[in-house]
Every structure is written in C-alpha cells, then in structure tokens.
Amino acid sequence: MDPAVPITLDYTLRDLYSDNNEDDLNTTLIYYPLQFGYMHESPSAKYVYGYTLQSDDEKAASSFAMAANMVPQRYAFSAGQMPLIILDFDSSNKLKEENHKTCQTAGELPTHQLDIRRTFSQLIPNQRPTLTFVNSPGSISLGSGAQIAVLLPTDCLSHLPHVVHPETHYEILSKRGLALSGLPTPPSQVIDTGLVDSDDPSLLKQEVARMIESIDQRQVPFVIKLPQSISGMGTFLITTEVERGRVKTLLAEQFGVMLRQLNRSNHHLYPCSIVLQDFVTGPVVALSLFITKTGQPRFIACCEQRFDEQGHWIGGSISYRQQARRRETFAVIMQMVADFLRSKGYHGPAGVDIVTDDRSGEQLIIDLNVRVTGTFHLGPLTGHFTKRGLFEAGMTTVDFPYSRDKFEQMFADDIRNGSLIVSGWVHGESSQLSHAAITIGARESDELDEYFGRIKTATLHS
Template identity: 25%
Template structure:
C-alpha cells in the first residue's frame, strides 16, 4: 500500500516531486511561501498525514519513507495492536538515490493499493486503475444520477467575469467546492455577503492558476448530525460469488470555526441503528463503483429534513480521516467499557516521544491511543489522538485534560491518581 498524498503545487522532497498527471486542487494559501511554513508542510506530508492511517490498515504490506519516519516510533504507534493485525512496514530510504528502484523491489509481485493515484503507478500492477480512482474522486462524479445528492452543478472559472457570474449572483446560502481536495480544504460555505467576498477572492486566485471549474451546491439545513460514513467494497472471489459491501462505521464530523475538518466523534452503541438507516444510501453509492473499485470508501451524508431524505455531499473513494476511529470499538467499548471515542489533532512544544510521558496514565490504560505524532518543526509537534469516554461530557473533559497535559513540561509531570476520575 502507498498511503501518501500527491501534491501538485509543491515538491515534497528532492526525490518526491510534484504530481503532474493526477493533479490535485490545493487550498489557497496552503502552505504560504515562508520557509518555515513550507518545511512544516513537507514534514507533515511525509509523516503525520500518512502515519495516522496505520492503525486501521490491517496485516498488509505498506511502505514509509525513512529517515523522516523512524522505525522505533512507528513500532510504538502500532504497539496497541495484536501482531497479527499490524501492517508490515517497509522503509524507502530517501538518502539513497534510487527511490524508484526501491519502490519496484517492495512492490514486485504484489498488487498495489493507494491513497491517491500518482503517475509512477502507471508502471505498477494496481488493484484499481489509477485513471478510474482519479475520476471517482472528482466532484464531477457526484453528478452520477444514481447518487442521492443536493442539487449541484459545475461552474466555470475561466469563461465568465466573476463579478457577474453565478458566484456573485446566486442567492444565499450555498456551498462552493474545489473538484479535488481533502480535509474540507477548498470548501466555502457561503451564508453571508462577507463570506461571499472571501469565496470570490479565492476563486480569483484559482482562476489565475487555470483551475477550470468548481462545484456549486445547495446548502442543506439540518439539526441532525453530519455523518462521515465509512464502508469497504470487496471483490468477488472463491469464497463469495459477488462483490461485498461492508459497513465500517459512521462518525459525527467536527469542524473548526473556519469550516475545516477537525476530527470526529463516534457512538459505538448507535452504529447498528445508523447502519440500518444508511445502508440504502451506501448501496446506491457502491453500485456506481462495483466492478471497477475495491477498497475503502467514505461518504459525507446530511439528513435533508425539508425533503425527508438523506443526501451525499461528498464522496471519497480512499482512506478518510475518521475510518480508524470506526475500527476501534473492540479497544474502547468491548475491552474498556467506553462507548464513545473521539479523534482530534493537538499541537505541543517538545519532542515526539513526549506525548507518551505527558499523557502516560491515559496511554497506559488505553483511554488515549496515539495514532500519529511527528516533530513538524524543531521542538514543535503535532499528534493525532483517539480518546474514549463514557459519554460526550467525558469526551469534552478528556479533551481539556489532554490540552492541559500537553502544555506541561515532561520534566514536571506529576503522577496521576486514576481512581480520582478525570482530574490531574
């Protein structure tokens, strides 16, 4: 498995150049042009943005780049898993000049599956055609008549004066999305005239980059949770005569004040009822890909209360930010009696290993799982944590405790009385 993203506007490393065939839309201003910001982005792309998927892959071969990913640190992340559930990690050495040859050796005789299609894969034996994967991860694919969506259309950025275009004349509210982005990047929820002006400024920048078109859709009002639904499309084989669609789980999306994806919450006890409610929508989406696609799929769904229906507002035929959370019901609910869990990123000053010291009581009991941690800049770390709780209030308390704990210096860390509850 190749679980790396491909970037179109930046070289991640002298041996990992920008993608020119399967290009992606990248958000305006990410990253900015400062040396520090570019270096942080490159470090994140090679480490954190990839490692956070490892806990959910299962016993498959996967490659990581070395020395940016340290084997001892990767082993520590995988340690909560039984040995037979861990991926087999192979390291590609960026200090050697033959990266492509190393890749050929690792993938020789094996089918390649991937997070994003990249041009080098045209020479590989891939499980899914890179051309098809590229097509179904385009917002245009949501125009498929069998996928239940809000009203949406593609709008040109190149043929119109933006001041007189649909971007400036459409009545509020509405949503604008770039065709190929992830993590809520390239999404503008336009509910006011001030937000319209921010969106228009971004569209001008994208037009200067020769982005041809974007998606415009209705804004759906809903008081119910906005779910990220994860499922797996399997292939027909000796033990099953037809393709299988397996529900993995549904998480409630968490967004920042600026509308960016910031994590998810899962209620393990409600998964069966959610599955029963959404399986029709899942199957409708799966039927558009069956026969050409095998792998993980994430769809973002909203309950359109005005029309009493469920609509798909995004389709990601790849690993998603919340899929690992869906696979940890055994760890949290069955083994520790914690029916709720949350995934969220945190930043702290220190070294990568410090997160295990600062949060030792919770890591040791399994209430906190470190899904990824990396030193993105010297003494400046980002970590993806998954933490459990008895209820939503306890999740909120845990989040505050984690933030407080990560703000402490490891040398001043005091012991924690587990029997005292959620207090330091």
C-alpha cells in the same frame, strides 16, 4: 508502572481485502505524505490536486506540512499485516539526506521513521503492517502479482499495477464525479472549463473571469467545491454577501493557479471543474465502509465530524451504542454507494458524508472519499474500547509544543488503561512543535467532551 497492553483490532484492512478474495492477499498499500506527489511531478502532471493551494500563514503552513507527513501512519493504523510501502519524504529533502547519512553512520533510524514504527508497535505483532521505506517511486519493488492501493492517484506511481485504475480512482474522488454520479446529492451545478491547456494567457484570464462570474450568479447559502479537496480544504461555505466577496478575491488567484495545471494529458479528467452546490441544513454523519470485490458494502463506522475554526477537518467521534441503529438507518444509501463504486470497478475502503435534510428528511451525499477515512480506525477499535466500558470514542489532530515522550508521560495512566492511543505523531523539523492524532475513549459523551478538553489544554503546556 506497567506498560500498556498491546492493542488488538477487531479486524484490519488486510482482513477486509482478503474476505472471499484470495487474490487480494497480494494487495500492497503505498502511502506517502500528501505533498510527495506534487513535489515529484512535472508541470505536465496528469493528477493534480487543489489542496496544494495554501495561504501564506507560516504557522498554518508548518502545521499543514506536519499533518501531511503524518498521513501514512494515521491512515495505515488499521492496515493489519499487509505490505505497506511508505515513500520516505519530508519537506526538507536536503536536511533529510544529511540526516539519513548521519543515521546510517550511527546505525540509527531517522526520527520520522522512528515515529512511524513507534505508532505501529502499539498493535499486537500479527496486526502490524510489513513496513518498507523507499526514497523514490523508481525504487519500489513489488511481489509477484501484487497490485497497489493508494489514498490518491499520482503520476509518479502510475507505472505500477493498481487495484483500481488511477484515472478511474481520480474521477470518483472528484467533486465533479460525485455531482454527476446519479447518487442523491444536494442540487449542484458543475462549472467545466472549455480550455484544453493553459498556454494562452489571455484565454486563461477570460476563463478565470467566467468562473468567478458563476459564483456571483448563485443564491446564498451555497457551497463552492474545488475539484479535488481533502479535510475541508478546497471547500467554501458562502452564507453572506461579505463572505461571497472574500472568497471571490481568494479564488480569483487560485483559479489561475488551478487552470495552469491543465494540460493535454489531463483535460479529459476535468481537473479544473468546480461544483456549486446548495447548502442543506441538517445533521451530518461520516460513514466509513468497505466495498468487497463482489460489490457488497461492509459497514465500518458512522461518526460525527470535528472541524476547527477555519472549517478544516480535525477528527471525529463515535457512539458505539448507536452503531447498529445507524447501520440500519443508512443501509439503503450505503448500498447505493457500493453499487455505484462497483460499477466503476472500485473495491476497497470509502467514506460518505451524509446530511439528512431538516425539511424533507431526505438523505443526501455531500462528499464521497474513495479511500481510507480519518475515522476508519474507530470501527476496528470497537472491541478495544467497549470491553473497557468505553462506549464513546473519538480522534483529534492537534499540535503540541513538545515531544511525544513528554506527552506520553503526561498521559501515562490513560495510555496504560487503554483509554488513549497515539494513532499518529510527527516531530517538526525546524521547531519544537509536534503534530499528533490522538484517539480517546470514554464512558459517556459528556466525559468524551471533557477528555477532548484535557487534550486541548495539554497543547498549552511546554
């Protein structure tokens, strides 16, 4: 069978960074598994994230770990030919070190590096990132005049020159930052902590009780947002009193964990502030854009989002025929976001989740992700799909009980005809499970739904 034709993107992050700005040819991406930062931080870390608070469900924890390990390849798929440094980390450092030694002896690359290279090898050569793996932040070497762009600021990289100051980036990523931004959002209440640090256990206990009490005082339905969250983790929709009670019990412990991350180096960043927000009903879209250095917004894609039964984000879909209309529909709010981010000194990719209020018709921002989004790549893939007559596309993240080789054998025809792209894949360390990001294209929306169904069915085979 003939191999798949290499994928050509309409444009890449490199193109967007360098648009009318030759300085940004020196931008270096540094991506890492989500858990890298907090596994390498001290108890006095400045940049802390609520998504580290996970349940004790072993299967869910394993899936989350694999999803975290897939972050670098999934978010860098549309990077283009620019430097990409990946902090080489998995959840079992000792195992990784042993495997690394074995691979060095055998002249082979570790499996997780092969997974990443295999994903990028699907792209035409001049759109593949210039890839470097490093074992620690201290071993990172940048070119002359280079600045780094990251998904999330972290202490272990704060010594390096950033495109956007880490403190500023952390602020505009936060739910508090959005609530106080002046951008149109649902009515929101910010609950700040009065603590400067978490040294006094009695004060800590009192503060947890105060924050829990604020949840009691809010009328349902409403949304609770932890300060920094990702993929739906750290966001809780409260629609009933039963749900309020369940979430209060869950958060009573998690607030304590969160407040213990407070210290004198980060209290001015409000890392423990929560947001209580009115729940607004209406259609929601996920808008991806790029803000140039001069503050101009570049429309990338406007997608529908996909969530699992727990409310965690698992992907999204796009209708290419609707993109011109949606660009026009959301042009004003897109410019407002660009103006706000430029006022903070930010330029680069961003995502905006917008709800159109069923009652008033007002467009309201319910989330602002100041980084590459999970569906960003669906914009650069427009030409790849539409020239094949595929005007609906989507991406889903899913676990498979087998290897990438087997999956690609099962879907060989789809890969060859360009309707299916493996935009991320990681193999589990201690099981036969794999975690993947699968991007697909179809002619019509009902066919796309059927395609998603085929992918879901494939998770049951072993």
